[in-house]
Amino acid sequence: MSVSWEVGDGEPTTSLRAFPRDSVATTPGIGAQTSSSTGARAGLEVSAAKAFFGDPSKWNPETLLLAALGQCHLLSFLRAAGVRGYEVTQATIDVFGELTLSPDGSGRFTFIELQPASSISGLAAETNAETYSELHEQAHTWCFIANSIACEIAVHPDTGV
Numbered sequence: 001m002s003v004s005w006e007v008g009d010g011e012p013t014t015s016l017r018a019f020p021r022d023s024v025a026t027t028p029g030i031g032a033q034t035s036s037s038t039g040a041r042a043g044l045e046v047s048a049a050k051a052f053f054g055d056p057s058k059w060n061p062e063t064l065l066l067a068a069l070g071q072c073h074l075l076s077f078l079r080a081a082g083v084r085g086y087e088v089t090q091a092t093i094d095v096f097g098e099l100t101l102s103p104d105g106s107g108r109f110t111f112i113e114l115q116p117a118s119s120i121s122g123l124a125a126e127t128n129a130e131t132y133s134e135l136h137e138q139a140h141t142w143c144f145i146a147n148s149i150a151c152e153i154a155v156h157p158d159t160g161v
Contacts, residue, residue: 021048022055062099066112069145069153070095073114076139081120084135091118109151114140117158125158133157 010020024043048054049062059067070093081088094115101107116136123131136157140146146153 017053021053022058023047062097062109065109065149066095066097069112069143069149070114072143072145073116073136073139073155076142077116077118077135079142080135080138086123086135087121089119089121091116093117109149111151112149112153114153114155115158116155129157 005020005023007020011018023046045058046064047056047058047060049060050056052060054060074091074093077091077093078088094117096113096115097109098111099107100110114136118132119125120128120132125132136155140153140155
């Protein structure tokens with residue numbers, strides 16, 4: 001994966017509050033979305049978060065991390081359900097994160113929360129909340145993104161509602 005940035009017509013990086021935060025992330029192509037004969041995927045426009053003077057209409061590193069965690073949990077949940085013979089009909093993972101900034105300008109996630117909502121065919125939520133919880137616990141255990149993050153990640157399993 002590559003992330004490319006150019007100053008273009010923007011301010012130089014010595015203008016700490018004004019230089020462009022926009023960049024483009026690319027990765028070798030898998031599937032049909034290619035932008036060149038080399039097989040590179042179409043670029044993903046990214047920027048800094050608004051708080052760091054970036055473009056709020058574009059993805060930023062913090063939201064990409066949360067999206068990766070949510071996607072990983074979702075895929076792991078679907079696998080956990082499938083392994084146990086359950087057919088998931090709907091699943092959504094809402095992900096929230098708390099960032100803490102240090103006086104030196106560095107920062108880190110201090111807490112992340114996953115709030116899944118899903119439905120499993122033939123598994124009534126009201127009488128099977130424990131099963132939903134077990135599936136999300138297994139998903140969290142399998143998720144390699146979750147296993148790579150240093151802060152606490154709270155998973156609040158749904159009851160299928």
